[in-house]
Amino acid sequence: MTTTQQVGDRFGDFGGRYVPEALVAALDELDAARTEAMADPDFLAELDRLQRDYTGRPSPLTEVPRFAAHAGGPRIFLKREDLNHTGSHKINNVLGQALLAVRMGKRRVIAETGAGQHGVATATAAALMGLECTVYMGQVDTERQALNVARMRLLGAEVVAVPTGSGTLKDAINEAMRDWVTHVGHTHYLLGTVTGPHPFPTMVRDFHAVIGQEARKQLDDVVGGLPDAVCACVGGGSNAIGIFHAFRDEPSVALWGFEAGGDGIETGRHAARFSAGEPGVLHGASTYVLQDADGQTLETHSVSAGLDYPSIGPEHAFLHDSGLARYAPVTDREAMDAFSLLCRTEGIIPAIESAHALAGALRIGPELGEGAVVLINLSGRGDKDVDTAARWFGLVDDEGQAHVDGEAGPDVDEGGDA
Amino acid sequence: MSVLDDLFAGCREEGRSALVGYLPAGYPDLPTSLEAIRTLADAGADIIEVGVPYTDPLMDGPVVERAASTALRSGFRLTDVFTVVAAARDAGAVPVVMTYWNPVLRYGVDRFAQDLADAGGAGLITPDLIPDEAGAWRAAAEEQDLAPVFLVAPSSTDARLRSTTQACRGFVYVASTMGVTGVRDAVGSDAERLVGRTRAVTDLPLCVGLGVSTGDQAAEVAGFADGVIVGSALVRALGGPDGLGALRRLTEELAAGVRRA
Numbered sequence: 001m002t003t004t005q006q007v008g009d010r011f012g013d014f015g016g017r018y019v020p021e022a023l024v025a026a027l028d029e030l031d032a033a034r035t036e037a038m039a040d041p042d043f044l045a046e047l048d049r050l051q052r053d054y055t056g057r058p059s060p061l062t063e064v065p066r067f068a069a070h071a072g073g074p075r076i077f078l079k080r081e082d083l084n085h086t087g088s089h090k091i092n093n094v095l096g097q098a099l100l101a102v103r104m105g106k107r108r109v110i111a112e113t114g115a116g117q118h119g120v121a122t123a124t125a126a127a128l129m130g131l132e133c134t135v136y137m138g139q140v141d142t143e144r145q146a147l148n149v150a151r152m153r154l155l156g157a158e159v160v161a162v163p164t165g166s167g168t169l170k171d172a173i174n175e176a177m178r179d180w181v182t183h184v185g186h187t188h189y190l191l192g193t194v195t196g197p198h199p200f201p202t203m204v205r206d207f208h209a210v211i212g213q214e215a216r217k218q219l220d221d222v223v224g225g226l227p228d229a230v231c232a233c234v235g236g237g238s239n240a241i242g243i244f245h246a247f248r249d250e251p252s253v254a255l256w257g258f259e260a261g262g263d264g265i266e267t268g269r270h271a272a273r274f275s276a277g278e279p280g281v282l283h284g285a286s287t288y289v290l291q292d293a294d295g296q297t298l299e300t301h302s303v304s305a306g307l308d309y310p311s312i313g314p315e316h317a318f319l320h321d322s323g324l325a326r327y328a329p330v331t332d333r334e335a336m337d338a339f340s341l342l343c344r345t346e347g348i349i350p351a352i353e354s355a356h357a358l359a360g361a362l363r364i365g366p367e368l369g370e371g372a373v374v375l376i377n378l379s380g381r382g383d384k385d386v387d388t389a390a391r392w393f394g395l396v397d398d399e400g401q402a403h404v405d406g407e408a409g410p411d412v413d414e415g416g417d418a
Numbered sequence: 419m420s421v422l423d424d425l426f427a428g429c430r431e432e433g434r435s436a437l438v439g440y441l442p443a444g445y446p447d448l449p450t451s452l453e454a455i456r457t458l459a460d461a462g463a464d465i466i467e468v469g470v471p472y473t474d475p476l477m478d479g480p481v482v483e484r485a486a487s488t489a490l491r492s493g494f495r496l497t498d499v500f501t502v503v504a505a506a507r508d509a510g511a512v513p514v515v516m517t518y519w520n521p522v523l524r525y526g527v528d529r530f531a532q533d534l535a536d537a538g539g540a541g542l543i544t545p546d547l548i549p550d551e552a553g554a555w556r557a558a559a560e561e562q563d564l565a566p567v568f569l570v571a572p573s574s575t576d577a578r579l580r581s582t583t584q585a586c587r588g589f590v591y592v593a594s595t596m597g598v599t600g601v602r603d604a605v606g607s608d609a610e611r612l613v614g615r616t617r618a619v620t621d622l623p624l625c626v627g628l629g630v631s632t633g634d635q636a637a638e639v640a641g642f643a644d645g646v647i648v649g650s651a652l653v654r655a656l657g658g659p660d661g662l663g664a665l666r667r668l669t670e671e672l673a674a675g676v677r678r679a
């Protein structure tokens with residue numbers, strides 16, 4: 001018996017297809033193609049081969065005892081999606097969808113990106129498979145994730161900055177949808193997370209489910225059982241669903257999603273959909289949305305571009321309302337403290353998104369206590385965030401010039417009185 | 419018979435198509451918006467599509483998108499839409515509202531239908547709500563005698579053309595090209611084909627939108643459609659210098675166009 005409660009294109013009351021009629025045919029085509037592909041041994045073998053030889057799967061599971069020493073008792077294991085080719089979990093879904101795009105005879109893919117990781121992964125797959133690629137990115141995000149903009153362009157993708165609205169992920173999705181509805185004949189919209197109209201939430205989850213499947217087995221090999229808690233950060237929700245899915249039917253495993261608490265819920269500057277959002281519709285799905293009394297989408301804030309999004313995948317809305325998973329906000333400060341702690345205790349620089357999951361684990365650790373086992377999805381690495389983190393910790397000045405701890409020089413006497 | 423049925427019957431008797439003009443409520447601000455609606459009605463729009471400005475208008479091109487942002491910055495509140503609808507009705511046009519779904523959902527579907535009917539609205543066009551997801555709205559529309567107007571697109575299969583038009587009342591919105599709203603140089607040949615395919619499955623009046631900006635284009639579309647929908651071109655006129663004057667002149671040109679076919 002499964003607790004998925006997925007009936008057709010709905011997760012409980014959430015999901016569906018709130019889209020222009022012009023997209024319905026393309027969504028039907030995609031749904032048919034992915035259903036067929038997931039039952040086709042050749043497709044699955046090709047996907048497996050790419051995951052192994054190109055991405056580097058399985059990603060390792062790393063125990064982090066020096067970090068765990070700060071968490072009040074539990075043993076902590078990281079699922080190392082940061083070590084995937086391109087540096088995050090995003091590649092899992094991208095390779096699956098890019099193969100589908102080829103299978104459907106599309107010659108162009110488009111994508112939205114926040115932190116730039118999904119854009120980089122899409123540009124990578126497009127280069128690998130010989131597809132044209134356009135990536136939409138909010139203006140604000142192109143500035144704070146400049147390194148990833150350069151990476152996408154090096155890979156041959158066209159990057160379009162979106163200045164409208166808040167200049168972040170939601171506006172990039174609007175622009176990608178506009179492109180798709182205009183070019184749907186030859187273009188596949190390679191959506192980067194578990195939201196959007198059916199079949200995206202289900203399809204993207206299925207391509208990420210490998211994270212949890214591997215981790216469950218790896219952990220069992222080490223501890224001989226299940227974890228007590230699984231922690232992930234939640235932007236749109238793809239890395240979280242990817243690791244949750246294998247544990248969904250295990251009542252002894254607490255599933256925890258950590259959202260961007262920004263400056264704190266009370267300030268209004270955050271992206272905590274389950275703390276301050278209401279059920280609504282955004283980007284094709286019925287789900288929780290941060291909105292005002294008139295149903296206008298609210299602007300969000302997070303130090304992490306990948307979590308800076310006013311809505312969340314519909315399956316998370318269902319997991320939340322049914323109590324099957326729990327969600328809590330983590331502030332910018334808590335996330336950056338956890339970021340620093342992992343760097344200094346374990347020699348791993350995490351993505352700031354993933355640092356929200358680390359901070360969450362530090363918070364729930366003491367309740368779980370000695371001997372408990374916590375699994376964290378380390379969804380990405382922090383190379384893209386070095387500039388943000390260096391500014392946060394005061395390692396650079398306003399011009400981006402590095403500060404050093406001291407200055408080494410020729411060891412000679414400066415005095416002239418020798 | 420609803421006001422929309424009467425209106426299309428009247429146009430048919432006159433041997434012409436209806437002119438459907440779109441403007442976002444509250445653009446550029448509420449007082450000017452009310453003036454603009456009266457101008458539109460007075461200069462010859464038969465149906466006025468009152469748009470609800472929304473933060474994430476993913477079916478709209480830059481002209482309408484910018485107008486929506488301007489209206490929101492000027493303080494547009496959702497209930498203003500009923501004020502604008504009432505003004506359109508008082509000016510002698512038939513008002514319908516065009517809105518993305520979330521504002522209606524948030525307001526409450528039944529409450530929105532009630533308040534729209536009370537303000538004199540005849541129906542609701544829903545660019546991101548397909549009949550498959552519209553159970554609650556269709557029930558509320560029936561209750562309030564409002565027309566649910568859904569869109570058909572060049573990519574719609576014949577089966578969807580049939581099921582979508584069966585869910586429509588008043589008229590069908592024929593989105594003539596694949597893409598977002600905006601002015602186009604040529605009205606694609608897709609439009610006439612799609613109208614033909616849609617005619618084969620419904621007797622409802624067919625209104626064609628997306629791209630019309632001149633009297634000549636209006637005349638061309640009026641040659642095969644029951645209504646010609648103009649949006650971005652009117653918004654652009656209103657947003658330029660001498661906005662209300664330009665809006666009147668363009669509306670008159672379009673009204674002459676739909677009578678010329």
Ligand SMILES: Cc1ncc(COP(=O)(O)O)c(C=O)c1O
Binds near residue numbers: 116234235
């Ligand atoms: C490293 C990393 N983790 C998490 C996210 C958030 O996305 P999701 O919630 O879909 O996993 C992103 C998005 O950009 C990311 O780059």
